[in-house]
Amino acid sequence: MSALVLIGRQSSHYTRVVRMLALELDMAVDLEPIHDLLSLAPAVFAGNPALKLPALRLGGDVVWGSVNACRALARASAAGEDGVAWPEQARSPQLLNAHELVAHAMAAQVEVVFHEIVSGRPPDDASRKRRASLVNSLAWLDRELDAVRGELPAGRIALLELQLFCLLEHLPFRNPVDLSGWPRLVAFADAWRQRPSARATPYRFDPPPA
Numbered sequence: 001m002s003a004l005v006l007i008g009r010q011s012s013h014y015t016r017v018v019r020m021l022a023l024e025l026d027m028a029v030d031l032e033p034i035h036d037l038l039s040l041a042p043a044v045f046a047g048n049p050a051l052k053l054p055a056l057r058l059g060g061d062v063v064w065g066s067v068n069a070c071r072a073l074a075r076a077s078a079a080g081e082d083g084v085a086w087p088e089q090a091r092s093p094q095l096l097n098a099h100e101l102v103a104h105a106m107a108a109q110v111e112v113v114f115h116e117i118v119s120g121r122p123p124d125d126a127s128r129k130r131r132a133s134l135v136n137s138l139a140w141l142d143r144e145l146d147a148v149r150g151e152l153p154a155g156r157i158a159l160l161e162l163q164l165f166c167l168l169e170h171l172p173f174r175n176p177v178d179l180s181g182w183p184r185l186v187a188f189a190d191a192w193r194q195r196p197s198a199r200a201t202p203y204r205f206d207p208p209p210a
């Protein structure tokens with residue numbers, strides 16, 4: 001048993017960001033699955049009152065949220081926090097906007113999947129706008145991807161790229177969207193898919209407890 005335990009789901013794009021970063025940083029992390037996504041009990045979500053996953057347990061401490069988990073992991077790694085390019089280090093409007101849109105698109109994906117797939121609710125004005133905002137964000141990211149990536153610092157793992165990859169892979173898994181009109185996003189995901197950290201963390205549903 002590792003000292004680091006990630007409480008999350010193999011089917012979650014937020015959880016996968018943390019799992020992939022752990023592998024990129026050569027850190028051993030055990031995954032403790034959350035089976036009841038719709039639970040109203042914070043205890044199910046490692047004490048998170050927002051009832052969200054993932055969370056990372058480090059010895060006696062717990063941090064909630066994927067970015068906090070990534071930061072805690074990086075701090076505990078040999079590379080330290082400097083091994084990763086963080087959102088708050090972005091300076092140009094282009095890179096700041098890319099962070100905003102990736103964060104937004106990840107959250108919108110959760111809402112779209114909850115509304116349309118988990119709850120099976122019919123479309124309404126709010127859900128149509130949410131889906132449009134997801135699609136618009138992806139279109140912007142495709143258009144600007146080369147410029148945005150050109151602004152990321154070399155030699156560090158960019159959280160933005162990890163998040164974008166996990167989001168792009170989550171689309172066919174939970175919310176199929178036609179990506180063929182966005183060739184830069186497709187090529188980006190194809191390249192990231194070859195990395196050992198991506199190969200080791202395919203999306204799947206955690207088997208229910210025996």
Ligand SMILES: N[C@@H](CCC(=O)N[C@@H](CS)C(=O)NCC(=O)O)C(=O)O
Nearest residue numbers: 012013014052053054065066067110
């Ligand atoms: N800001 C959080 C968002 C986490 C999030 O939305 N997680 C989804 C799973 S991928 C979740 O908990 N969904 C359950 C819900 O929204 O009720 C993070 O970065 O971890």
